[in-house]
Each structure stands twice: as structure tokens, then as C-alpha cells.
Amino acid sequence: MKKLALTTFITSVMLAGSVFAAGDVLHPKQMQWPFDGVFGTFDKPAIQRGMQVYKEVCAACHGLTRVPFRKLSEIGFSEAEIKTLAAEYTFTDGPNDDGDMFDRPGRPSDKFPSPYLNEKQGRAVNNGAYPPDLSLIIKARPDGANYVYSLLTGYKDAPKGMGMADGQHYNPYMAGGKIAMAAPIQDDQVEYQDGTAATQDQIARDVVNFLQWAAEPEMEVxxxxxxxxxxxxxxxxxxxxxxxxxxxxxxx
Ligand code: HEC
Structure with missing residues (x-):
């Protein structure tokens, strides 16, 4: 009798497990990354292209507030390039001697800013969903690099019968299948300075290389x-x- 109870218990635990596993979330595609494994290294040209993608596409909605501009020297940007890039942004600083806050151009020691003043503003302009800061996103999600790649390239038409609210998009890699971010990357979304063909796959790979570096710049060491x-x-x-x-x- 005891044995039967035990078997029932084990079977039900296993069943519960398989029900979760069989939910509507797909496991991320298993890609090969230059940073994989014990001998993994950073592919600097890919990371540089990924920075361009972040800046031209993702930065409209996502901050990268843990990464100072000057850190870009580690991936091959010159001091002059970093100064120019930082100066493209405006930061509120102060107070000055009169007690007023003032705007000034960014400096290399500043960090990539968030596009929002605060989380509420972020939600207000994104249908209630908050685009998370991307500095640590690769570490914040299981199998992060593969997950972000799969998410960016995995948009599909919603299966029949799945109710989608306004501003929701179907993505089988997102928990629950619904995401408030429209597919951010299409072919030729960016024009690479080094002449690399900007397919959706290439852009997604590059931005993942960049975000992996952002999340763990000390990985090579x-x-x-x-x-x-x-x-x-x-x-x-x-x-x-x-x-x-x-x-x-x-x-x-
Ligand atoms: C037009 C605004 C917009 C742009 C551009 C955009 N995103 Fe998003 N992103 C969002 C919103 C909104 C969410 C929150 C989605 C949700 O919670 O349903 C989100 C969520 C995410 C998530 C988290 C998904 C999760 O597991 O919670 C990742 C990763 C992400 N975006 C990556 C990117 C990358 C990389 C780019 C650039 C290639 C990008 N996004 C461009 C709006 C945007």
C-alpha cells in the first residue's frame, strides 16, 4: 500500500513537472557564441556592431545604465570616438552655485542613460509594460544569450484562438507567449559601417554579443x-x- 502511495506521489510530481515543461514557452535556440566555453573570447568587431544596434534601435526604449561610455575603450573604441559619442547625450547635472540644475553634454565617465525619467514614465509610453534595463539582461534570464537571440528572431503570427490585446505580440520564447515589444529587428534595420550584411540574424547576434560583454566585461580575464x-x-x-x-x- 505504502509502495503504491509512493509511486502515485512520484508519478504526480513527474506529471506536474511535464505539464510545466509542456507549457507554451519554447526553449531558446542553441547557438554557438564566440564567448562560449572555457576558452571563450569576445569578438570585438561583433560587439562594436552590436553597440551600433543598441544605440540605433534598442536605446529608444531600453536603458543601459550600468555601462559607462569610457568602458567602450575595452572593445576597441578610441578615446576621441568615446568623447564624441558621450557628447551626443545630454545629462542633467548640478546644482550650480545658484542652486539650479543644468543640462550639459555627456562625458566619458557618464553611463548610457535610460530613455525615461522613471519607471512610471517608461510604462506610460509602452502600454503599461516596462522595457527592462539591458545592462544585465543576459545574466537576468536563464540561458540569457540564447534566450535574447531567440526572442529577437522568434516573432510569429499568434496561433488561432489566442486572444491578443492591443500592443501585444506573439513570441513563443516569452513566458506566456505574449510580449509588449513589437519585433524590434528586421533585415537592413541598421547600416553597418564595416560593410557586414545586416540580416535580422546578424543584427540579433551582434546585439547579443554586445549585451553579453555589457553584462560581464571581465569574462575574458x-x-x-x-x-x-x-x-x-x-x-x-x-x-x-x-x-x-x-x-x-x-x-x-
Ligand atoms: C519600441 C520600444 C522597444 C524597442 C525599440 C526595443 N524594445 Fe525591448 N522591450 C520593449 C518593451 C515594452 C518590453 C517589455 C515587454 C513585456 O514585458 O511584455 C521589452 C522587453 C525586452 C526584453 C525582455 C524580455 C523578457 O524576457 O522580459 C528584452 C531582452 C528586450 N526587450 C530586448 C531588446 C533589444 C535587444 C532591442 C534592440 C534590438 C529592443 N529590445 C528594442 C520595448 C522595446
């Missing part, structure tokens, strides 16, 4: 340090093994 530590441990294991053999050679 972390990985190369990991490899060095493993090498160090390996060499010392050999040394200590040889030393142990020598020390205990005459002891029987």
Missing part, C-alpha cells in the same frame, strides 16, 4: 585566470608527486 590556475595546479601536482616519490624512496 576570468576565463584566462581559470586556465592559468588549472595549469598551476597541474604543474604542482606533478612536482609534489615527484617530491613524494623521492622522499619516501628509502622507506619500506
Amino acid at each position: 576570468r576565463k584566462s585566470m581559470g586556465i592559468k590556475v588549472m595549469l598551476f595546479l597541474f604543474v604542482f601536482t606533478v612536482l609534489f608527486y615527484v617530491a613524494k616519490k623521492r622522499i619516501w624512496r628509502d622507506v619500506h
Whole structure:
């Protein structure tokens, strides 16, 4: 009897699990990224293109408020380019000696601003949905890089019978299948300065490379340090093994 109860319990737990798994969320497409794996590195030209995509497309609705302009030097932008880019933005600073706030052009130490004054304003202009800051989005979602790529390239017509409210779009990679962001990327949405063909796939890849770097700029250092530590441990294991053999050679 006990055994039966246990089996029933296990089966129901497994069933509950499979019901969740069979929900309407698709698992992200499994892509290959230059930053994957222990030897993963950043593809700087891709990240630079991704920055262009963020700036020209996503920045209209999403902030990137943890990334200072000067950090772009790590992905190959010159100091002059960074100064020019920062100066394209306006920041409110102050107070000045008269106690007033004032506007000034951005400096390299400023961060990519949010397009909104606050979250309420963000929701008000987006049908009630808030476009999250993208600085850490790759880390904030499971399988982040694959997820964001799949989301950007995964828009489809809603299945028959699925009620979509105004301003909602069908995307099988979004939990619940409904997202308040219209497909932001089409072919030729941007014109790349390096001549790369701007297909939807390419643009999505590039912006994911950029967002991965934004979320974890120290990744390359972390990985190369990991490899060095493993090498160090390996060499010392050999040394200590040889030393142990020598020390205990005459002891029987
Ligand atoms: C016209 C405004 C707009 C633009 C442009 C836009 N987004 Fe969004 N985005 C939104 C809104 C609104 C949401 C919130 C959707 C929701 O919660 O249903 C969102 C949500 C997201 C999410 C989070 C989805 C989740 O899992 O919660 C990601 C990732 C995202 N956008 C990436 C991007 C990228 C990358 C770009 C540029 C290529 C971009 N967006 C351009 C409005 C925009």
C-alpha cells in the first residue's frame, strides 16, 4: 500500500513537472557564441556592431545604465570616438552655485542613460509594460544569450484562438507567449559601417554579443585566470608527486 502511495506521489510530481515543461514557452535556440566555453573570447568587431544596434534601435526604449561610455575603450573604441559619442547625450547635472540644475553634454565617465525619467514614465509610453534595463539582461534570464537571440528572431503570427490585446505580440520564447515589444529587428534595420550584411540574424547576434560583454566585461580575464590556475595546479601536482616519490624512496 505504502509502495503504491509512493509511486502515485512520484508519478504526480513527474506529471506536474511535464505539464510545466509542456507549457507554451519554447526553449531558446542553441547557438554557438564566440564567448562560449572555457576558452571563450569576445569578438570585438561583433560587439562594436552590436553597440551600433543598441544605440540605433534598442536605446529608444531600453536603458543601459550600468555601462559607462569610457568602458567602450575595452572593445576597441578610441578615446576621441568615446568623447564624441558621450557628447551626443545630454545629462542633467548640478546644482550650480545658484542652486539650479543644468543640462550639459555627456562625458566619458557618464553611463548610457535610460530613455525615461522613471519607471512610471517608461510604462506610460509602452502600454503599461516596462522595457527592462539591458545592462544585465543576459545574466537576468536563464540561458540569457540564447534566450535574447531567440526572442529577437522568434516573432510569429499568434496561433488561432489566442486572444491578443492591443500592443501585444506573439513570441513563443516569452513566458506566456505574449510580449509588449513589437519585433524590434528586421533585415537592413541598421547600416553597418564595416560593410557586414545586416540580416535580422546578424543584427540579433551582434546585439547579443554586445549585451553579453555589457553584462560581464571581465569574462575574458576570468576565463584566462581559470586556465592559468588549472595549469598551476597541474604543474604542482606533478612536482609534489615527484617530491613524494623521492622522499619516501628509502622507506619500506
Ligand atoms: C519600441 C520600444 C522597444 C524597442 C525599440 C526595443 N524594445 Fe525591448 N522591450 C520593449 C518593451 C515594452 C518590453 C517589455 C515587454 C513585456 O514585458 O511584455 C521589452 C522587453 C525586452 C526584453 C525582455 C524580455 C523578457 O524576457 O522580459 C528584452 C531582452 C528586450 N526587450 C530586448 C531588446 C533589444 C535587444 C532591442 C534592440 C534590438 C529592443 N529590445 C528594442 C520595448 C522595446
